Amino acid sequence: MKQRILVIDESVSVRNFFKTILSDKYHVIVSDFKEETFILVKSEDISLVILGIIQPIYKKMTFLRRLLLINKTLAILLVGDEHIKDEISKIMDYELMDFLTKPGSAYELTKKVERLLLRRDILRSGISKEKESKELIKYLKIYESPILGDPIKQQIRVALDNNLPVLITGEKGVGKEITAKIIHWNGPHKGGKWIKINCSNINSLPEIFTEKTKVEYGTVYLEQIERLDTKWQIVLREFIEEGLNNNIRVIAATSVNLQEKKEKEEFDSHLFYQLSIIPIHLLPLRERKEDIPAIADYFLKEVRQKANIRAKEFSLDALEVLQNYWWPGNLTELKSVVVRSAIFSKEEEISGSQLLFSPKVFPSHKKPWESEDILSVETLAVKLAHKIKNPLVAIKTFAQLLPEMYEDNGFRNQFYQVVNESADRINYLVERILKYGEMTSPNATITELQPILHRLLGELEDVEVQKEFAHLSDRVWIDQEHFSFIFDGIIKSITSSLPKNSPLIIRTHDFEPDEEEKKTFADLGFPSKKGIRLEISYPRVTNEIDLELIIAKRAMARLGSMKIKKSEQENTIVIKLPGIQT
Structure with missing residues (x-):
């Protein structure tokens, strides 16, 4: 039996448009924002509601909340402008809700409907595989999030409807494993096993790459594929080439230029071509500056939910700081900065000065300020000794003369002046050295x-x-x-x-x-x-x-x-x- 979808919109043409697109696969009912709609939700077994939303949004959100009071398992797809999406995300958080930004394509509409209904079925099924259910929901959400960006989502879609090998490339921290898991949990192998293998520390490939395999279906994720030993490259190549198990999908990942290694004959050329049938290259975060505000907001919302902290948002200058930072650790580092800043900030709005970056990681064993080029600690110590010694000598000289010349008012006044000036100078030097010693990695x-x-x-x-x-x-x-x-x-x-x-x-x-x-x-x-x-x-x-x-x-x-x-x-x-x- 077809699942029932209720389309609610003020426009007749919009309602008919959605009905035309979805009627082949679903039983579609259309309605307006009227009291009779609530009767429909009570009497019909509605799985999903598509609700057109415009300003003022509070009336539509009140209508939506009344629908959810009648049926708490409804999947909700809101349709509206981009700025409305931002407003709604601040006032309502519902597990089975997604947003379609106008104008939206027919493909995007059908995919969002499919994912929402799948998520609803998982939540309603109460299946024993609780971990698998959570993973499926988690990576559905990530796929729909701004983490990877629309160009990468389009490349991922190519991989979702087939079993072909995928090669994911990009710097450390850009989300290679996340991308692989999105493909696994959204593709034809979502009910199968997820097997992760780090190619840098294996002496042999598991039996899934031989005829003895007992794995019925699943995904094998090969991390650091460039470090796979030559003999095991041949085994993997034959496994893919001969189709020993068509139910096993291979996804490989690397942070190096694998094509360059292939050209230098450091990586099997046949295996390279087999793995790169579906290539996905993830850009570093510094080349996705326009996406950073949305990603940061996504991470911020995530930490608010997990850490149970009050609502916070980034100021404009904070977003500018995030956009202009280099992000050597890419998504991993950005998430760390967002989480740390959200937890320790006491304000509802996190400003640029309140962003807590991690201590800088430098490529060499010495930090730049520990370089041999900079005047040495020994030189610093000698200079300091001389600076302190001079006023101490002056104090000592006057102190030795003091018993003989104490009755001389002019000498006493000069003595007090020299002692005070010398003590101030020593104190200033010591304070400067102490201040310098307390300086840690700068919070730029x-x-x-x-x-x-x-x-x-x-x-x-x-x-x-x-x-x-x-x-x-x-x-x-x-x-x-x-x-x-x-x-x-x-x-x-x-x-x-x-x-x-x-x-x-x-x-x-x-x-x-x-x-x-x-x-x-x-x-x-x-x-x-x-x-x-x-x-x-x-x-x-x-x-x-x-x-x-x-x-x-x-x-x-x-x-x-x-x-x-x-x-x-x-x-x-x-x-x-x-x-x-x-």
Whole structure:
């Protein structure tokens, strides 16, 4: 017997359109938003309701809730504009509900109806395979979510109606295993076994690839296929070629360029062609910037449900930060950031500054600020010792003279002045070192550079500051607290040795990073095709590199780079920061 679908819409033409498309497979009843519709739901065995929804939505949502009070197992397909979908997701969360965005295709309509009815049957069946049921529902939801994007969904559809091998490629964290499971749980093998094999640590392939196989049907997911031993490549190739078990689907995945390995004869060429009959390449998240807000919202909604936390949403500046971040860990890293930020944020709206990124992972065993290029810890220690020793010597000298000259008021006053100034200087140096020691991996956000510079320079006295800012807006990735610490130290170091009213020139302009600079930015987690260059020029007074500049240079390696250029007349400190790509 055909399942019954009730179409409710104010437009007669829309109701007839849905009826025409679905009548071959389902028994379709059409109705308007009227009281008689509730009688229909009570008297007819309705499986699914297609409900057209327009503004104001509260009337339609009230109507929908009354329907669900009558039948709590109804599957619901809402049809409306994109902005209405966002509103509904905030006010109603129902297990058996999906949304078809207008205008929508006939194919999309039929697939959404099929998946909703399948999900309903699973929930109603009470079958003993509880785990399989949960997995099926889980991957139906993921397939319908924005995680993979529409182009990939279209490629997945090709794989759903057949048993052909699939090759999934892409960087780590882009969702290769998720894609494979979507194909398994939405395709013809959804009731069969899911078998995952990591090709990097197997000595032999299981019996499913021999004539002894006892697996009736299912999917075998071969992770890191490029690391499969040569002899087992031949076994797998023969299994696919000879069709030893047509009920077993093979899905392989790799993070490397398998075609390049094939051309270098490092991977069996025949197996490569067999596996790549249906190729699916998943783009890194940095190349899907327009999808990031929707994916982040999806993860946020997921964590709200699982962690039972109050409703939260991202601010516009937070979404901009997420879109401009490099995401070396792709979807895996994005989900981690969203979950962490949602749990620890105390506000209902998560701002850009409240996003909690994980500690940066660097490709080498040394972090950039631990590089041999940066002035060593030994140099830092020697400079610090000298800086502290000088005021201590002054204090000791005056202390030795104090018993003899205590009655001299002028000496006593000078003694108190020297002690206070020396103690303040030592305290300042120790505070700076302690602050530097407390600095962890920076929590960088998109920041306007010039307002920070104006604020820090506004407190200067006894120097003539000249500002030459090339742009009205210089947007960079920085941790404001770290940068303020660095810049303040540089300025104090410079001005402490300059004569009164000396010129101090501050310049900013953008530049295109060279390969080495791109690598530096990438190691910091902020690869960018644009950089912002900050120059601080001042008259050359001494050849000595001050302790403050050593600390600043080491600290700056966490945010970008810093160099000190010397000439006969002046010194220039050059700071390079990762800019924002537009």
